[in-house]
Amino acid sequence: MTRGPATPLPSPKARRRLREAASLTQTQLAERVGVAPGTVRAWESGRTTPRGRKREAYAKLLKTLAEEEESAARQAARTPQPAPPPKTEPTGDRASAPEACAEAEAEPEPELEPVAMPMPMPMRESAPEAQPRSTREPVPEPRPAPAPLTPAQAFDALYEFSAPALVRQTFLLTGRREQARESVERAFQTAWERWPEVARDRDPVGWVRATAYEYALSPWQRFRPRHRHPEPPPADPGDRTLLNTLLRLPPRHRRTLVLYDGVGLDLPETAAETEASTPAAAHRLLRAREAVAGRLPALADPQVLHRRLAELASNERLGAARPPTVRRGGERRARFRTRAAIAFTVALIGTTALTVRTAPTHYEPPVSPGQAVRGVPPRVAPGSLSDEELELRQKLRDQMQDGPERLSPQLE
Template identity: 60%
Template sequence: MTQGAATPLPPPKERRRLREAGSLSRDEIAERVGVTRETIRRWEAGRTTPKGQKREAYAQLLAELIAAPEQPSTAAAAPSTAGPLPAATAAIQEPAPPTAGATAVAVAEPEPAAAPEPVAAGLPARTAAEAFDALYTHAAPFLVRQTYLLTGRRILAREAVERAFQQAWQNWPEVAVDPDPAGWVRAAAYEYAMSPWHGLRPGKRQPEAPPATPEDRELLGALLDLPPVYRRTLMLYDGVGLDLPETAAETEASTPAAANRILHAREAVAQRLPDLAVPEQLHQRLTELAGSERLDAPVSTVVRSGGEKRTRFWTRAAVAFTVFIIGATALTVRVAPTHYEPVPAPGSPIAGVPPLTGPERLTPADLELRKELREKLSGGPERLAPRTE
């Protein structure tokens, strides 16, 4: 996101360093600014940018930490500015527990740690490639099924997950230290899969095979009829199993707005499928629908190599384009004129000069006379010449 003329903020890494230098937790910063702990985590990771009054409060707090890092307790003693949530959100602040024995849709994501180590999803790894492979093996199969429920297209779901992990590999130093690496990849995959530009692709016009059972087709149709932002919010809350603040942070919405989207999405699904009016039943049906599709993700090594090839291609294309621009500029400088040549002024008519004329055309009488003269001269008497005796 671009920042306008608002109060400038330090870089994301500097924000976290200032908080840790002031011995403040994310909960204390969130209480001071009036947001959730998850929002502070995303601000420090650079995944979202504060706006409006929250930005001003956050910038003021960081300025206090810069000015007086030896007194961190003053930031924690400030009163909270966050107001109570609407009463309508109380019933859905806790996600429905997954049903035992079913194929889980939700990715088993680790709890954010205070000082995360560069490992993927709690699985130890010695190198960056091993850490990436561990994260991919852990999260990719579930993420492909989740993305399929968002788009209804199997090829697009695989492509979105593959692109998201390639992006994660390109930014691996940032993803490795993120408290929630699976969430980082999930957000990238959802953004790519739900981009409106996919509607212009030729393959979008070709329908894919629907789910096998009529119940699954009806549920998938109900999901796809929801607005994209409602569909994503419902998927994160009732499918993945995030809590309300995390769902609001990932969809870049306020907590009340995310709660209202969940309520409206549930109502829309319940109108077409009355049996899914209970949130626990909806969660179970989403789990079964995702598990019924055999969507295999490519091997992690293929994803890494594909991302590296794409990076090399675009790097070479950028270099080639730069060389072309330099060559065109040099050619223009070489053939361009070195001095100014004035343009000749347009001509103007001059008065007093007679028009240019020629001999007049012969009349029929003149033509007849010329013919007669030519004939008589050629057949006339011989020329007389004097002779001396």
């Protein structure tokens, strides 16, 4: 049985644009799909991708929003736009004109004979340039706008701000210092490769954190040679016991506990980052707390557990590489992948061309294999003839084999 192709979805940026065009909040969209608001936030940021029935419902809703947007655009194109009102240039002080009109209406006019007189020109106020220099107020000079950060500078700022904390958090998941450092560096290298998407994300730190956790908890890590050599445990006995307790938890429960009690995320945000529903995340959190409290009863209080996790992560001296080193490492890996893909493509094309060149152009029937023939008497070596054989040979030589040469009729 084979699965059908997944329902196509627009890009994360297009998903957010369709929702905002329909004047829907993330909470309203989540209610219509049947998921948590944090899950919708993760879908629109590109950190996670919907699957199964949720993907079909989400794709159907986005298609409906796109159709509504197209119909609204067509209707707006058909409706004629009203002409703008004519612009009138001001001929005086706008603020004093209504007051002058009100005063003119309030005062009674004297009775005079109608005389045709030219209308006086309205007096304009003097421009600020006509005032003397001594009475002018000093005009403050505009401050120069700060120069925008380059992508490399923005990446370096994000790395220096969040990398040390992410290394400590990843150490709580793996219990290995070098693996935690490598996981965070790989996550930032992936973020640098997809920097336009990460820079527009509402939570870039969450995007990198999710990528680092996925790499650190990958089941392929156990097959690496470095995984076979254990690292020295923490020096403090209490830290060593807490770390062993965390490592005995299932990976999903351990990740949920670190995100909620260690990092301090909300339950919907924890569920969205672990790609689970809110009830499932709550169940994993409770099971993880019970397991920790079973071995360490003093950590049954969530506040005490949060403080102990922070202390365990802070007691380890975990450093991170410099941002330029991480960026150059990601660029080297991207170049290596590109060259490997090009080499593989060239090898594939060469193999295909060689196969086409050496392939037969016509059909040649295969030669059937030989078979043994049975029933034939074996050959006898020649020898001297017996008397009977000599007599038979002489008789055959004397008689004509084909009969007489010519038949002649005879009378009886």
